[in-house]
Amino acid sequence: MTFSRLSVLFTLCLLLLVAWAVWEAWQWPLEARLTAWMIGIPTVLLVAAVLIQELRGRGGSSTQGQEGNPGGQILGVTLMTEARQSLDPGKERRRTTNIIGWIGGFALAILLLGFHVGISLGTLLYLKLAGERWPITLAVSLAVWGSIALFFDCTMHIFFMEGKLFVWLGLKSNQFHSEVCRYLAVLLPK
Amino acid sequence: MSDSLRRVLVWFAVVGFVGLWLFLAKDIAGNIGRASVSGLIQVFSWPAFGYLLVGNAIGFVVGLLPGLGGPVTMALMLGFAFQFKMSAVEAFSFLLGMMAVTATTGDITSILFGIPGEGSTASTIVEGHPMAKKGEAGRALGASLLSSLMGAVIGAGSIALAIPIITPLVLALGTPEFFMLTVAGVTFVGALSGGSVLKGLAAGGLGFLLSLVGLDLQTATERYTFGSLYLWGGGETGGAGIGLVPATVGLFAIPEIIDLSVKGGSIAQAQMGKLGGVFQGVKDALQHWWLVVRCSAIGTYIGIIPGMGGPVSQWVSYAYAMQASGKQDQAGTGVIEGVVGPGAANNSTLGGALIPTLAFGIPGNVTTAILLGAFLVLGLVPGTSMLTEHLDVIFSLVWILIVSNVITVTVCFLFLNQLARLTEIRGSLLIPLLLFFIYLGSYTHTNSFGDILVTFSFGALGWLMVVFGWSRPALLLGLVLGRLADNYLWISYSRYEFGFLERPGVLIILVLILGSVLYPEVSKRWRRRSLGKGVEK
Numbered sequence: 001m002t003f004s005r006l007s008v009l010f011t012l013c014l015l016l017l018v019a020w021a022v023w024e025a026w027q028w029p030l031e032a033r034l035t036a037w038m039i040g041i042p043t044v045l046l047v048a049a050v051l052i053q054e055l056r057g058r059g060g061s062s063t064q065g066q067e068g069n070p071g072g073q074i075l076g077v078t079l080m081t082e083a084r085q086s087l088d089p090g091k092e093r094r095r096t097t098n099i100i101g102w103i104g105g106f107a108l109a110i111l112l113l114g115f116h117v118g119i120s121l122g123t124l125l126y127l128k129l130a131g132e133r134w135p136i137t138l139a140v141s142l143a144v145w146g147s148i149a150l151f152f153d154c155t156m157h158i159f160f161m162e163g164k165l166f167v168w169l170g171l172k173s174n175q176f177h178s179e180v181c182r183y184l185a186v187l188l189p190k
Numbered sequence: 191m192s193d194s195l196r197r198v199l200v201w202f203a204v205v206g207f208v209g210l211w212l213f214l215a216k217d218i219a220g221n222i223g224r225a226s227v228s229g230l231i232q233v234f235s236w237p238a239f240g241y242l243l244v245g246n247a248i249g250f251v252v253g254l255l256p257g258l259g260g261p262v263t264m265a266l267m268l269g270f271a272f273q274f275k276m277s278a279v280e281a282f283s284f285l286l287g288m289m290a291v292t293a294t295t296g297d298i299t300s301i302l303f304g305i306p307g308e309g310s311t312a313s314t315i316v317e318g319h320p321m322a323k324k325g326e327a328g329r330a331l332g333a334s335l336l337s338s339l340m341g342a343v344i345g346a347g348s349i350a351l352a353i354p355i356i357t358p359l360v361l362a363l364g365t366p367e368f369f370m371l372t373v374a375g376v377t378f379v380g381a382l383s384g385g386s387v388l389k390g391l392a393a394g395g396l397g398f399l400l401s402l403v404g405l406d407l408q409t410a411t412e413r414y415t416f417g418s419l420y421l422w423g424g425g426e427t428g429g430a431g432i433g434l435v436p437a438t439v440g441l442f443a444i445p446e447i448i449d450l451s452v453k454g455g456s457i458a459q460a461q462m463g464k465l466g467g468v469f470q471g472v473k474d475a476l477q478h479w480w481l482v483v484r485c486s487a488i489g490t491y492i493g494i495i496p497g498m499g500g501p502v503s504q505w506v507s508y509a510y511a512m513q514a515s516g517k518q519d520q521a522g523t524g525v526i527e528g529v530v531g532p533g534a535a536n537n538s539t540l541g542g543a544l545i546p547t548l549a550f551g552i553p554g555n556v557t558t559a560i561l562l563g564a565f566l567v568l569g570l571v572p573g574t575s576m577l578t579e580h581l582d583v584i585f586s587l588v589w590i591l592i593v594s595n596v597i598t599v600t601v602c603f604l605f606l607n608q609l610a611r612l613t614e615i616r617g618s619l620l621i622p623l624l625l626f627f628i629y630l631g632s633y634t635h636t637n638s639f640g641d642i643l644v645t646f647s648f649g650a651l652g653w654l655m656v657v658f659g660w661s662r663p664a665l666l667l668g669l670v671l672g673r674l675a676d677n678y679l680w681i682s683y684s685r686y687e688f689g690f691l692e693r694p695g696v697l698i699i700l701v702l703i704l705g706s707v708l709y710p711e712v713s714k715r716w717r718r719r720s721l722g723k724g725v726e727k
Binding site for chain 1: 273373386388389391392395396398399402406408409411413414444447448451452618619621622623625626629630633634637638639642643646649654658659672675676679680683
């Protein structure tokens, strides 16, 4: 599928989403639907206008697009374009898919293994597969685990959810980390 | 126009402004004085000063590293600011202290490697990098750092100067005008930030709609919650189902990580030698003090205009500095004025951008849009109460900008050689650490996996928006201001019904909104017409 077709598809999805949002508000009382209609209806018209423009081939959409400024950039977007210009599309697609997989993978690891294990294991795997040497890989992964366990868990007392996998297996990884905290609390001077 | 006439007009304008300022300030001078001292004391109190130092340190590194933008880092750190249960001044010491220095250290990477450390430091490359190639890197850095400091001080000072002028203006506004201002804020950012106006406005509207997700506070109606308890929301901006922190982190940080990974390799792909001649650069900046003042004024002015900001002000001030130097024919060869001017402008822009944010809730750029979110989360609503009840917080922001830059420039002068080596960090090492911060930062919002899902979803949306040229700042602003707009609209409607649209203030803002929507198209046509005439000639 070409870039312009994908762009049209994206705009169409947004149009359907916004139109649904306006339609859904129909059943709400006036107080609740006032903003949804007053802002939503013009938004439907705007997205529809964008869609018409894109169907006519005048969407003007590019990677630089909206956030670009004359000669400069916002949030590193220009840099992104410059860097991508020198990459071949196949390599760019492969790297993009790869990193999206990692971003999703980290989220999945947190869900299944919890924060302590999920993030540390994700870091270890990422660094090793990126070709880092073992000492650096282990040091960074351990530092990540250490900062979660010692700082955010033991010191900040953030509640970390239990990994689903541990729950299914009847294990309690959070209990292990609580023990670590308790042990450290005894060791540290009052 | 002759030079003497121009000078007379400039002085006339300056005297007029000072006169107006003194007239307006006479009633609130005592309040301003007290708030200024209180703000300074609060910034230097513990733990606010500690947070400021931590923020400065993070901003320092982020500014140096190309590809890792200041606003992205601010979005990442937003969650931590609330997790640590910081007070308003502590949170802003951390967040603004971080942001205030990124443009200063971003100049270092621009000059040494020819890669902009920040989006707002790209123009420094044009003259700064050729100086580095000629062996005058130290001189360029010295000039850039001192002009950055001077620019930051002028930008911060402009906030203090603006207070007497904007206070009566804000106090004259009612709820209907504030509703229109929220719409104006989103429209300005959507329409004026370049690219397609339609897409910008539509993104703003989408942001408004997304802000409605959650429980309606007037009627307890579930809006777009799909029966999910997580999306009912709570706390923060009053029952907002989509948390600002996970949404902001996803919208800005995830596309940045994708970019960093796609780019690959190390961050600055060049070797650096020993730096010298820094104090010659300091002398240069002092010699060109009047240019620094003028470029800082340009930066502040552009910062005030919503949708513009550092990326624009640096180029305008670069053009101005080159014109003022009379060395246009030597452009790109290492003209010191071309380093001093943008260095000052990109630092003064943040001060300028804070003025409409604090007074009207209209952020000048992405950074202030994120900061506006932080204001609301901390219970500070821009406008009347900000300018009357929380004047000390405003002055603490002024001091944070000044103190942060003083600290950063001092550290830069002391450890310049060592700090520049940070840019040799490999991108592959940064990515897992960034993912760690992204997920942890968003998770701490409500300690629920829903936060991670929101971050992931907004990350996907943000990335698609970048790819297809939609405005992320407009969407974010809609999300930030949506709940406020919802409240303002309901109050206005229940009091005046649709008669609120006939109020003079509302009509004036409506005209401004229409102007901002039509301006890009009109200016494009003018440009096309003048180009056509040029070709005919």
